[in-house]
Amino acid sequence: MPSQRTLIGLAGVAVIVLATAAYLLWPRSEWNQDEIATLRGLWIGSLPALAPDPSNKVADDERAVALGQQLFFDTRLSVNGKVACASCHLPEQDFQDGKPLGQGVGTTARRTMPIAGTAYSPWLFWDGRKDSLWAQALGPLESPVEHGGSRTQYAHLIDHSYRAEYEALFGSLPNLLDSTRFPAAAGPVSDPVTRAAWDQMTPEDREAVTRIYANIGKAIAAYERKITPGPSRFDQYVEALLKGDTPTMRTAVAPDEVAGLRLFVGKAGCINCHNGPLFTNNDFHNTGVPAAPGLPGDTGRAKGVQQVLADEFNCLSKFSDAAPEDCGELRFAKSDDHALERQFKPPSLRNVAERAPYMHVGQFATLREVLEHYNRAPAAPAGHSELKPLNLSEQELGQLEAFLRSLSGPLNTPPELLAPPAPSVACLGCHPGTANQLVPADPSQP
Amino acid sequence: MSTIITAGEVKATQTQPKRRTLRWIAGVAGGIVLVFAAWFGFMLYRMNYVPSDLDLSTTRLSNAGVYRVSYAPRRGSIVINQIHAWTIHVATADGQPVTDAAITVDGDMPQHGHGLPTRPQVTKHLGNGDYLVEGMKFQMGGWWVVDFTIDATGKHDTVRFNMILK
Numbered sequence: 022m023p024s025q026r027t028l029i030g031l032a033g034v035a036v037i038v039l040a041t042a043a044y045l046l047w048p049r050s051e052w053n054q055d056e057i058a059t060l061r062g063l064w065i066g067s068l069p070a071l072a073p074d075p076s077n078k079v080a081d082d083e084r085a086v087a088l089g090q091q092l093f094f095d096t097r098l099s100v101n102g103k104v105a106c107a108s109c110h111l112p113e114q115d116f117q118d119g120k121p122l123g124q125g126v127g128t129t130a131r132r133t134m135p136i137a138g139t140a141y142s143p144w145l146f147w148d149g150r151k152d153s154l155w156a157q158a159l160g161p162l163e164s165p166v167e168h169g170g171s172r173t174q175y176a177h178l179i180d181h182s183y184r185a186e187y188e189a190l191f192g193s194l195p196n197l198l199d200s201t202r203f204p205a206a207a208g209p210v211s212d213p214v215t216r217a218a219w220d221q222m223t224p225e226d227r228e229a230v231t232r233i234y235a236n237i238g239k240a241i242a243a244y245e246r247k248i249t250p251g252p253s254r255f256d257q258y259v260e261a262l263l264k265g266d267t268p269t270m271r272t273a274v275a276p277d278e279v280a281g282l283r284l285f286v287g288k289a290g291c292i293n294c295h296n297g298p299l300f301t302n303n304d305f306h307n308t309g310v311p312a313a314p315g316l317p318g319d320t321g322r323a324k325g326v327q328q329v330l331a332d333e334f335n336c337l338s339k340f341s342d343a344a345p346e347d348c349g350e351l352r353f354a355k356s357d358d359h360a361l362e363r364q365f366k367p368p369s370l371r372n373v374a375e376r377a378p379y380m381h382v383g384q385f386a387t388l389r390e391v392l393e394h395y396n397r398a399p400a401a402p403a404g405h406s407e408l409k410p411l412n413l414s415e416q417e418l419g420q421l422e423a424f425l426r427s428l429s430g431p432l433n434t435p436p437e438l439l440a441p442p443a444p445s446v447a448c449l450g451c452h453p454g455t456a457n458q459l460v461p462a463d464p465s466q467p
Numbered sequence: 468m469s470t471i472i473t474a475g476e477v478k479a480t481q482t483q484p485k486r487r488t489l490r491w492i493a494g495v496a497g498g499i500v501l502v503f504a505a506w507f508g509f510m511l512y513r514m515n516y517v518p519s520d521l522d523l524s525t526t527r528l529s530n531a532g533v534y535r536v537s538y539a540p541r542r543g544s545i546v547i548n549q550i551h552a553w554t555i556h557v558a559t560a561d562g563q564p565v566t567d568a569a570i571t572v573d574g575d576m577p578q579h580g581h582g583l584p585t586r587p588q589v590t591k592h593l594g595n596g597d598y599l600v601e602g603m604k605f606q607m608g609g610w611w612v613v614d615f616t617i618d619a620t621g622k623h624d625t626v627r628f629n630m631i632l633k
């Protein structure tokens with residue numbers, strides 16, 4: 022039987038070992054150098070200035086921004102005169118609509134996506150089937166369930182209502198008065214009558230109209246490039262951390278939010294895909310999101326990459342202003358991997374708390390449901406999910422949710438761009454909600 | 468009959484409960500230490516850890532010793548999520564530039580297994596054993612491997628580069 026002294030000595034050693042372990046392993050609120058570098062990478066101060074878009078020569082032209090804003094809010098860009106881009110991309114709702122599926126002239130098969138910061142992404146849509154902002158804008162315009170229109174209709178609208186603004190940017194419009202050559206409604210759309218009218222046009226006339234159509238997209242893209250996220254409380258926290266301003270660190274975010282951030286960049290692994298100052302790597306991932314009943318099977322990027330490679334308006338197309346060496350993303354896109362099955366592009370998490378429901382058909386009504394999905398990591402309906410179960414506690418899920426809420430903040434966009442432009446003589450009653458308004462004649466117009 | 472209890476007997480009876488208590492404390496403390504140690508070891512195992520002996524050099528001899536290969540990003544450093552180009556230099560093991568190689572590129576994160584987000588290709592022979600690799604892109608930080616397969620003058624070999632990106 023060991024002596025009393027030996028036992029006391031052993032107990033003392035145990036206490037020392039325990040105390041050392043506790044000191045080393047107890048969670049602390051400070052960050053180490055590696056973690057600080059990670060946080061700096063997520064900080065909005067790390068967002069570089071928007072690079073020029075080689076495929077869109079008017080992308081940074083302020084006149085194109087003004088024309089694009091007009092077009093973005095113009096309901097005449099639709100078959101029934103009631104749907105504008107802004108009908109689903111509502112500025113006051115972070116440029117989306119808060120619904121599981123989009124409602125244009127019909128119902129879409131996917132969730133409306135937000136716009137802020139998408140100018141930084143090489144791919145647009147959940148499946149990346151467009152490789153520029155301007156090509157993306159052209160998709161909904163001729164979709165039978167979104168705007169439902171056709172490109173000759175839009176060319177005529179430019180001719181009647183936006184001639185001066187268009188020609189200042191893109192040169193003279195062709196003469197579109199001959200309605201046998203340029204019917205009121207013709208385009209490569211699903212409606213058979215409109216399609217037949219398109220097929221009867223000459224190749225030269227079709228190209229002339231398509232060029233006007235592409236330029237509509239380029240003006241809208243110039244406007245959308247201005248829609249970028251501004252700082253959130255998370256950014257205030259990181260800025261204070263980088264300056265060593267501890268009091269501001271304490272007031273910018275709550276302890277639960279810091280704990281959630283620690284999980285986000287640590288064992289929850291969110292930063293694997295939600296990285297960079299926009300909290301998305303703009304790449305494609307299968308996260309095993311459940312299929313929505315009643316909708317056709319959705320293969321995501323697997324089909325999307327085939328579509329972008331064949332897209333009439335991609336970086337390598339004749340309507341793009343880019344040289345082939347500017348088109349690296351398209352030229353080296355991965356298109357042959359079975360892993361692409363049911364991969365989707367994560368949207369930016371900035372302002373995510375304002376944008377329920379979540380995922381590509383709005384499968385999850387709340388942020389908590391999203392986090393519980395990631396925690397459980399169920400098998401994917403098709404393809405292979407990248408997720409592994411996280412085994413996070415209820416408290417940790419709550420902390421993650423709190424952190425995500427700290428990513429909300431105003432857009433870094435001048436307020437005059439966040440509303441319809443003042444109705445002009447050219448646009449009587451053409452903005453959503455302005456129908457039947459009497460508009461005084463603008464004295465500056467001749 | 469003597470009922471005197473000796474000092475030793477008194478001490479023995481008085482310290483029995485104390486000894487038991489001390490033994491009990493030592494046992495519990497030891498148990499806690501063991502539990503902590505087991506937990507710590509388990510956490511280390513579960514954490515994403517990278518082999519500590521990874522060769523991160525940018526110049527390597529290929530696997531069968533046929534070629535000496537080096538790479539460099541053309542921009543200077545690798546930035547996550549930005550598509551970019553590399554220059555690779557292929558030489559024989561004794562340093563003679565190899566100017567007519569057919570080269571393929573692949574990559575992965577060994578801990579994740581999802582591969583590169585793009586399909587990079589060698590698009591130009593720059594001369595003097597240098598080749599332009601376009602379409603390099605990494606969509607997250609961490610431990611990446613990039614593999615080159617090289618065929619030249621009838622000899623085939625492969626080389627793997629490790630890198631830890633932030």
